[in-house]
Amino acid sequence: MKKRVNYMLMLIAASAILLTTVLLTLIYYNLFREQVMKDLRTNALLLAQEFSLDNTEEMIADGLTEELRVTCIDSNGTVLYDSVQSPKDMDNHGGRPEVSEALAAGEGRDARISSTFAENTFYYALRMQDGSVLRVAREADSIYQMFIGVLPGVLTVLAVVLLGCLLVSRLLTGKLIRPL
Secondary structure (H helix, E strand, C coil): CHHHHHHHHHHHHHHHHHHHHHHHHHHHHHHHHHHHHHHHHHHHHHHHHHCCHHHHHHHHHCCCCCCCEEEEECCCCCEEEECCCCHHHCCCCCCCHHHHHHHHHCEEEEEEECCCCCEEEEEEEEECCCCCEEEEEEEEECHHHHHHHHHHHHHHHHHHHHHHHHHHHHHHHHHHHCCC
């Protein structure tokens, strides 16, 4: 009976730690995601003030697009400029969620998970005065990567708490069973 009580206390502690870790990871990831989108919006608004197809090389030289992928798309979805890839090699972007939303409502946003689950790409699109769309994108860790990143700490906490539970449960079960 003593072993069973010890086992149940350990199981409860381990379950609580793992559930808390998963829930906190989800909460913090959603906060992180919202912050990335706010940053992308701010960057898009700043770039929109100076952006023209004539000064893209100057923007790159000034380092304005170091961490961002910048794409300019006309109202038909044709890519006019991309800071990473040649527009000639790119398909029509009119059907992309963030682009179609920007064309319809003035701004759009989306996040897509890479096929490897290693990273997400976050997109923010802004309709310009001439009807084209300026889209900025940034890659960031996926929720899986964030969870894997905290896993060593979680396992350490789990081991310490389980050890503490083992000591406390032995003490308590001894006191509970002694009168019987």
